Amino acid sequence: MAAISYRRTNHSVDYDDPTDPFAELLRPPPDETPAQTTARLKRESDAQRISDEIDEDIRVQKSLAKKESNVVKVLLLGQAESGKSTTLKNFRMRYAVTAWEQERNGWRAVVQLNLIRSIMTILSVIETELNLHGVKESGVVPGSSQEAEVRRYGSTQDDEPDSPDSPSASTTLHSLSYDHDPQYRFTDHHQLLLIRLAPLRTVEANLKRWLGQGSEPVPTRNHLPMSATPFDTPTPPESGLERRKNEFAVRCWRDIVIPDSRRAENGERNSSVHGGPDFESCTITIASCRNDMKALWEDRVVQKALEKRRVRLPDSAGFFLNELDRIATRDYIVTDDDIVRARLKTVGIQEYKVRFKNAPLDAPRVDGAWEWRIFDVGGCRTMRHAWLPFFENTNCIIFLCPVSCFDERLEEDPRVNRLEDSTLLWKSICQTKLLKKTQLILFMNKCDLLKRKLKSGVKLKDYLTSYGERPNEVMSVVKYLREKFKEILKTYSPEPRASYIYPTTVTDTSATAKTLESVRDGVLRENLMKSQLM
Ligand SMILES: Nc1nc2c(ncn2[C@@H]2O[C@H](COP(=O)(O)OP(=O)(O)OP(=O)(O)O)[C@@H](O)[C@H]2O)c(=O)[nH]1
Ligand SMILES: [Mg+2]
Numbered sequence: 001m002a003a004i005s006y007r008r009t010n011h012s013v014d015y016d017d018p019t020d021p022f023a024e025l026l027r028p029p030p031d032e033t034p035a036q037t038t039a040r041l042k043r044e045s046d047a048q049r050i051s052d053e054i055d056e057d058i059r060v061q062k063s064l065a066k067k068e069s070n071v072v073k074v075l076l077l078g079q080a081e082s083g084k085s086t087t088l089k090n091f092r093m094r095y096a097v098t099a100w101e102q103e104r105n106g107w108r109a110v111v112q113l114n115l116i117r118s119i120m121t122i123l124s125v126i127e128t129e130l131n132l133h134g135v136k137e138s139g140v141v142p143g144s145s146q147e148a149e150v151r152r153y154g155s156t157q158d159d160e161p162d163s164p165d166s167p168s169a170s171t172t173l174h175s176l177s178y179d180h181d182p183q184y185r186f187t188d189h190h191q192l193l194l195i196r197l198a199p200l201r202t203v204e205a206n207l208k209r210w211l212g213q214g215s216e217p218v219p220t221r222n223h224l225p226m227s228a229t230p231f232d233t234p235t236p237p238e239s240g241l242e243r244r245k246n247e248f249a250v251r252c253w254r255d256i257v258i259p260d261s262r263r264a265e266n267g268e269r270n271s272s273v274h275g276g277p278d279f280e281s282c283t284i285t286i287a288s289c290r291n292d293m294k295a296l297w298e299d300r301v302v303q304k305a306l307e308k309r310r311v312r313l314p315d316s317a318g319f320f321l322n323e324l325d326r327i328a329t330r331d332y333i334v335t336d337d338d339i340v341r342a343r344l345k346t347v348g349i350q351e352y353k354v355r356f357k358n359a360p361l362d363a364p365r366v367d368g369a370w371e372w373r374i375f376d377v378g379g380c381r382t383m384r385h386a387w388l389p390f391f392e393n394t395n396c397i398i399f400l401c402p403v404s405c406f407d408e409r410l411e412e413d414p415r416v417n418r419l420e421d422s423t424l425l426w427k428s429i430c431q432t433k434l435l436k437k438t439q440l441i442l443f444m445n446k447c448d449l450l451k452r453k454l455k456s457g458v459k460l461k462d463y464l465t466s467y468g469e470r471p472n473e474v475m476s477v478v479k480y481l482r483e484k485f486k487e488i489l490k491t492y493s494p495e496p497r498a499s500y501i502y503p504t505t506v507t508d509t510s511a512t513a514k515t516l517e518s519v520r521d522g523v524l525r526e527n528l529m530k531s532q533l534m
Helices: 034-070 084-095 097-136 145-151 188-196 199-214 253-257 259-265 277-288 290-298 300-308 317-322 336-341 384-390 403-407 418-431 447-455 474-492 509-533
Strands: 072-078 349-356 370-377 396-402 439-445 500-503
Touching: 072 084, 072 384, 072 418, 072 509, 084 097, 084 336, 084 349, 084 370, 084 396, 084 509, 097 188, 097 199, 097 253, 097 277, 097 290, 097 300, 097 317, 097 336, 188 290, 199 277, 253 349, 277 290, 290 300, 290 317, 317 336, 336 509, 349 384, 370 384, 396 403, 396 418, 396 509, 403 418, 403 447, 403 474, 418 439, 418 474, 439 474, 439 509, 447 474, 474 500, 500 509
Parallel strands: 072 370, 072 396, 396 439, 439 500
Antiparallel strands: 349 370
8 A cells, every 4th residue: 555645735744754752653554544544534534623723822822911901901099079080071071082072962961960860959958948938927946847848858759868868968057047048938939849840750750761871870878888998898778877978870871871772672652862852852842841940959948058058069060050041952962061060870880991092102002003901990999899800910000089178078978088088098009019000190189179178178187187287278288288298108009109199070071181192101100110110
């Protein structure tokens, strides 16, 4: 029988190769029959195919691993309402322009809901005032059942009192000296506004339902265990702390602002974004209430009551209420400024990709761009334990501390001052060994609100005695707090590291764009430095 030359193409095993130690072993028997040859060749070809597949798999994995190592993983951390999601919006607005444009229209309903929430809060105050006048003759004794009755204002259709009843919006019923001033009396006119704006309650419920179609709404009134830092074991809240404002939240705001695909998947009504009949009727009702909403917001008796009762409206309430002529219209077009002010509480952890196409030349690239994967987390104490698994392989943390909150208390635990909470959280992040190689960037956020608050006469030293007699001005306060945060970083970091601290107002999109560029360059510098040290 003619000798068959067994030469394998890919792996070049030559059975006649005297230098190959396996050639002799693998050589087929000399008396191999044609059927055996066919079977062996089939076996060899199958083995070759599997081997090629494994090689390909390894090649892909290696290339993915290389790509991954070029991707920057960024975590946005900080307490609830510190501005994490707003910072993420700024990133996306600048560096994920196409996706941002696609999502824009989806924010319309969120802005409308924000607006109505503020109106509802104000209406609740009027209701209380009117109740108070009703019982005023006989006098309301603080702590009495009558007072409790009065404090129960603000119920929305969702059953739980909204923010005026929250401890941070604490009312001081017995200190309202203006109650006796006739020019600050609530009148029939206010009673009428209550009636005329009542349809907004239905709109609020409809908008929540509408937004909830895109993503699962989450009940945020909670009795869930809480922890001050991600490294503590969560413990159940003490009894009495359950009184929470019932803030609308959804699992993922991406599903809200691009709801079409999700609805189509679920076989639901496939209308254009927020363009269905329900939404349209909400918009029409809001537009028809525009003048009454303006009258309510501009009314000096109402303003006085909000001021005296220290009602804490959401941070963006003033912005939306001052823009009623533009927003409360049938053809309202949402702007970037509206979107960064629209509040939608984050629940869980969401991942977003940002690709810098015009990154500096020395930035590592993935498919032509420098890629960042940004994780936005829920900042409430009930959610902090969920941050921990995300710390692994994190290149950079952007930590947000809302510096304007020095006189406010945590929504989820009214015993805790918000600035104190932020400081504690910052310290825990700085000192953990798990993050010793992670670049830490601090945004001292809400500087605009800090400035406004200090100007209105609220004194930092009343809440932070160590501030002493320094000037109650924004520059001085920011400088002082910056030093405090820097000191914590220096004292508690397991290894020396550079401090990157920025005073920010992340609702100011053009100033934030500059900050983000500086952050981006700082991250690149650290990355290059670390890769040279390795
Ligand atoms: N005036 C002002 N408002 C801000 C600033 N930063 C954020 N806000 C507003 O504060 C509110 C809360 O901001 P978010 O970005 O939702 O806060 P968050 O940290 O993501 O909160 P959670 O999702 O609950 O953890 C929004 O209405 C923002 O528009 C700021 O610098 N100035
Ligand atoms: Mg958020």
